[in-house]
Amino acid sequence: MENMKNYLNMPEIDLGDVMLRTIKKSDFKDMYEYGSDPEVTKWLSWGPMHRIFEAKKSIKEVFLPRIKRGLPVGYAIVYQANQKMIGTIDFHAKLVTRNAAEIGYCLNRNYWGRGIMTKALKKMIEIGFDDLGYDVIVIKHLHDNIASKRVIEKCGFKFVSQMPYAYQKAHGKLEGMLMCYELNKEAYHGDSSRKGNI
Numbered sequence: 510m511e512n513m514k515n516y517l518n519m520p521e522i523d524l525g526d527v528m529l530r531t532i533k534k535s536d537f538k539d540m541y542e543y544g545s546d547p548e549v550t551k552w553l554s555w556g557p558m559h560r561i562f563e564a565k566k567s568i569k570e571v572f573l574p575r576i577k578r579g580l581p582v583g584y585a586i587v588y589q590a591n592q593k594m595i596g597t598i599d600f601h602a603k604l605v606t607r608n609a610a611e612i613g614y615c616l617n618r619n620y621w622g623r624g625i626m627t628k629a630l631k632k633m634i635e636i637g638f639d640d641l642g643y644d645v646i647v648i649k650h651l652h653d654n655i656a657s658k659r660v661i662e663k664c665g666f667k668f669v670s671q672m673p674y675a676y677q678k679a680h681g682k683l684e685g686m687l688m689c690y691e692l693n694k695e696a697y698h699g700d701s702s703r704k705g706n707i
């Protein structure tokens with residue numbers, strides 16, 4: 510993959526039923542569809558969105574400025590059959606002292622349970638280590654978010670710590686035990702079973 514250091518030009522990635530491409534402003538309607546679903550945002554620090562303006566604002570003020578922080582904008586997950594934008598997966602934070610980055614993700618409920626996020630996360634791990642050059646990839650989920658826990662486990666992350674978490678959202682409070690996981694590049698490259706088949 511060329512030009513991966515040029516975060517503005519992250520390549521499109523074909524994963525079969527879905528593809529990954531950089532999030533763009535025109536994704537706001539599809540983002541609002543899942544962002545306004547309380548089941549989707551139950552374990553997230555944002556949402557549910559109540560007005561479509563919130564999706565526009567999220568793309569403009571959360572995703573697009575990532576470039577200024579030395580991170581790619583983030584990938585939209587697009588369902589190939591209908592070209593619908595059904596979710597996001599992205600490096601949303603950098604831990605500079607460890608050359609590490611943290612991944613987050615979210616998917617439209619109509620597409621849950623088909624292995625889409627596991628496939629997308631495996632690809633993001635490969636991009637993070639092999640193209641963006643991170644040494645460690647970090648990921649977290651709230652204890653009771655079982656689907657996210659499974660995705661993380663299936664992608665080979667190792668549990669490292671947990672801490673109590675509480676956050677006052679715009680609509681409701683989020684609390685629980687935050688489960689923290691890591692994967693480092695040596696472990697990743699040493700275990701070829703996690704790669705491929707995507």
Ligand SMILES: CC(C)(COP(=O)(O)OP(=O)(O)OC[C@H]1O[C@@H](n2cnc3c(N)ncnc32)[C@H](O)[C@@H]1OP(=O)(O)O)[C@@H](O)C(=O)NCCC(=O)NCCS
Nearest residue numbers: 549614615616621622623624625626627650655656657659
């Ligand atoms: C978490 C999320 C991204 C998973 O996406 P997905 O494409 O459905 O995930 P996959 O299909 O790849 O894998 C889901 C796994 O969780 C399992 N799972 C889902 N709900 C479960 C439950 N209630 N109990 C046990 N296992 C469950 C599935 O069976 C599957 O595991 P398996 O392959 O071993 O059977 C999706 O549910 C989502 O967007 N949730 C809302 C946003 C969110 O929570 N983001 C993460 C914040 S940390």
